[in-house]
Amino acid sequence: xxxxxxxxxxxxxxxxxxxxxxxxxxNYSPAYLQWYRQDPGxxxxxxxxxxxxxxxxxxxxxKVTFDTTLKQSLFHITASQPADSATxxxxxxTGGFKTIFGAGTRLxxxx
Amino acid sequence: xxxxxxxxxxxxxxxGTSVKIECRSLDFxxxxxxxxxxxxxxxxxxxxxxxxxxxxxYEQGVEKDKFLINHASLTLSTLTVTSAxxxxxSFYICSARATGLNNEQFFGPGTRLTVL
Numbered sequence: 001x002x003x004x005x006x007x008x009x010x011x012x013x014x015x016x017x018x019x020x021x022x023x024x025x026x027n028y029s030p031a032y033l034q035w036y037r038q039d040p041g042x043x044x045x046x047x048x049x050x051x052x053x054x055x056x057x058x059x060x061x062x063k064v065t066f067d068t069t070l071k072q073s074l075f076h077i078t079a080s081q082p083a084d085s086a087t088x089x090x091x092x093x094t095g096g097f098k099t100i101f102g103a104g105t106r107l108x109x110x111x
Numbered sequence: 112x113x114x115x116x117x118x119x120x121x122x123x124x125x126x127g128t129s130v131k132i133e134c135r136s137l138d139f140x141x142x143x144x145x146x147x148x149x150x151x152x153x154x155x156x157x158x159x160x161x162x163x164x165x166x167x168x169y170e171q172g173v174e175k176d177k178f179l180i181n182h183a184s185l186t187l188s189t190l191t192v193t194s195a196x197x198x199x200x201s202f203y204i205c206s207a208r209a210t211g212l213n214n215e216q217f218f219g220p221g222t223r224l225t226v227l
Contacts (some may be wrong), residue, residue: 036218043218044155044202058209075220089154098218099145103154 001025004102006026006090012108019077021105023090026071028100030092033066035075039089045090048075080109113139117219124195127226131191132222134205140185141198146178148159161188195226199215201220 008024023033032051036044050057050066050073057064063076077084090102114137121135123149124130134144143162147155159175161167168174188207192199202223206216 030132034215041202041221041223043115043206043221046217049215064219098157098160101147101154 002100004028004090004101006088006105007072008057008105009103010106010108012062012110013080014111015081015109017080019080019084019107019109021075021088021090021107023073023075023102025092028071028092028094030094032066032093034072034091034093034099035064035073036089036091040087043077044089051098054106068071077107082109082111085109113137113209113217114209115141115164115205115217115219117222117223118205120220121223121225123225123227125194127194129191129193130195131189131223132203132205132224134188134190134207134219136186136207136209136217137218138208141188142185143208144182144188144209145206146180146188146190147204147206149204149221155204157227158190161194192224196223197226200224200226 003026005024013019034049035047038044048064050064061078063073085108087104087106089104091099093099116135118133125129146158149155158173159167159169161180163182167180182188203222206218
């Protein structure tokens with residue numbers, strides 16, 4: 001069956017460090033992969049999209065990698081800040097209109 | 112970026128009543144809108160995909176007669192939870208896909224439904 005797994009339910013790191021979140025998938029051939037941020041009681045906010053033929057994408061302190069051989073995406077936040085504390089969702093799209101979400105990883109950045 | 116609104120942001124209703132949730136794209140036309148449900152500490156589960164002017168496509172296990180979706184215009188989709196029961200209590204989120212924007216979805220702020 002198709003499955004998306006995000007590494008851990010919660011990740012605690014110290015301010016200033018790099019946070020690395022993992023998204024693994026099975027039985028998908030995604031055309032592209034997206035990362036979203038979700039704060040409690042709010043809808044997801046789009047962060048980055050990376051296509052199957054792209055290895056890496058950057059946006060300010062954010063970096064996403066996409067390895068279709070390993071079926072894995074890594075999401076990095078460099079110089080993390082307490083304001084980065086949120087749940088981060090990985091989402092796959094196969095090229096149609098449907099997007100499937102992982103369960104998310106809650107990130108806590110301590111000051 | 113494109114903005115999607117939802118109304119109401121929260122609603123409390125009695126068991127057996129129907130509740131309508133609106134999803135609007137404020138500054139773009141959305142040919143496709145999606146409705147998700149999210150339980151605490153769980154991911155977004157796609158309920159249905161609605162295309163303007165046609166019937167919604169429901170995911171497996173979602174009752175179409177219970178969750179009525181109408182996408183009457185390019186900027187408005189509605190979800191009506193009919194004869195709501197406590198197990199329908201959840202966070203309902205819509206998203207809209209803008210034409211020509213690489214399938215990027217813009218999400219609404221969500222609606223918290225509590226059925227007593």
